[in-house]
Amino acid sequence: MPLTIAEIAQALGTTAHGNTALVVRRPAEPGSAGPDDLALAMSKAYADALRASQARAAIVWDGADLDDLGLAAAITVPRARLAMAQLTQAFDPRPTGTGIHPTAVIDPAAQIGADVHIGPFVVIGPGVALGDGCRIDSHVSIGDRATLGAGCWLGAGTRIGRDCHLGARVITQPNAVIGSDGFSYVTTDLANEERAIKTMGRTQLTPPQDGTRHRIHSLGGVVLGDDVEVGSNSTIDAGTIRPTRIGRGTKIDNQVHIGHNCVVGEDCIVCGHVGLAGSGTFGDRCVFAGKVGTKDHVTLGNDVVMGGGANVYSDFPDGAFVMGSPALDMPDHRAQQKALRGLPQLQKIVADLRARLTNPGEAG
Template identity: 70%
Template structure:
């Protein structure tokens, strides 16, 4: 698609300079930008590349001398990443509704809102409800009794189980799974893991009389608030009795696991390979870095940031920045790491001091 400089500035809610009627076909990095591209040079670090490019229009940093850079038009932005959000949305509009593909299975008991796009080999179970303008791509399946709000977008291969309920503008990336049964089993007597936890490893584990795992079914479904996004190949399991919940505006990256009965607050970020064990609770605006993990049945307060690969085994209060395995606050973690780095030299110093102690004194 093409947009004018004026169109783009309006989408970004900012100011355009120069010839705002220039027509542009795509955003591009300065080194790759042609005469009909919009160069992205939102910090002074791109000044030289922009001056050497063929671009006639660019998004530039506040205070840039865009005319000296050889441009005919420029758009200034105060916050680069925020500008990228609006810019990419402007150049990637939703396609026109396509209706219901003839290979899709849509039972009469389903309710489909206005202007749907339901792609090839989609399967809706009995009683599914779709809001207006939902976009359901190829090979998606939605289980019995599930509901989607308006403007939801389920990418190819996504799976939604039974009794899952989405707000408006929910996005599932390819092969995401919502509402699978939780990983929940019980043995007749105490299991090895229960006995190990009770004894804290002080007693050896012997074979149980009956180690058969009896499956606990998940009846609670999943509830997503508005504007939740779930990444490719990520899973959010159904609750056992009550639903697993993900709050409004939360974004979940690829390859993330959210266990059964978890409750996630609003505007959280869960980065790639993060994992929540069952019945955990995250407050609002929590950040889980890549490969961070939480133990079951713990609560993380509001505005907590967990660095990558953090292993959290206890509940934490609001506003902490934690890291490490096991997790601790950042100042404590840094102090520990500094101490560990000094250990080799400290051991050498101790060995040198021991050599200086007379043998007679050393034997006292």
């Protein structure tokens, strides 16, 4: 998608230098940038690679010397990652076009908004309502009474369950599943997990009289706020009675599982392989690093950051930074790790003391 340097600078809300009418066709890393590319060299660390490239234009750091870098045009940015977000949006060749593919199966009771694209082999159930400008890629299924706000984009193979409600501009990557049944079962008598917790392991468990698991059905659906994004192969279970809720602007990575009845706040980041057990409540702007796991019914405040692999078994207040298993506040976790690293030396000291007490004549 060809753009001038001036157009790119306007999209980034920043300043262009040199020949602003110069046209570039795509962004590229400095080491491989050609004469028609826009090299991304947002720090001085890329200066040598940029000089060695064929690039005539680049996004550069504040204070860069265009003549020294051999550039005809440049754009300066104060915050590199924010510039990347705006730049990739400007160059993104998002598919366009509207219309309904002849292989799509749409219930007559469904309501389809204006300027909608519905791809091959899509199935849309009764009572579904699609807002204006939605894009539904191939092999998507949308269950009974589900609703999508304006501008949603469902990637190929997405499954939207019955009674799920998506706000405006929600994006799902291929094979995301929204509204699958929750993992919720009950036995006639106390189940093994209930007895284990009740006895805290003090009593050996014996087979229950009846271990049959009876399904607790999921009637509550899922509600996704505006601008939520859900990654490939991620699953969000429907609530039991009330809906599972994901707040506005929250971004969910690939291969994430969010259990039934969870409430996730606004503008959260949920990284890959995170698993949130049912009925957790999480505040706004929380960060779940990769492989974070939480137990059921935990409550976290706003702005909680969980380091990679943290296992959260208890509640934490606003602004906590936690790591480890079980997760602890960062100062406590660091102190614990420091103590563990000192154990070999401590064992040696204890062994020496024991030897001296056993053989006092050898001391000294």
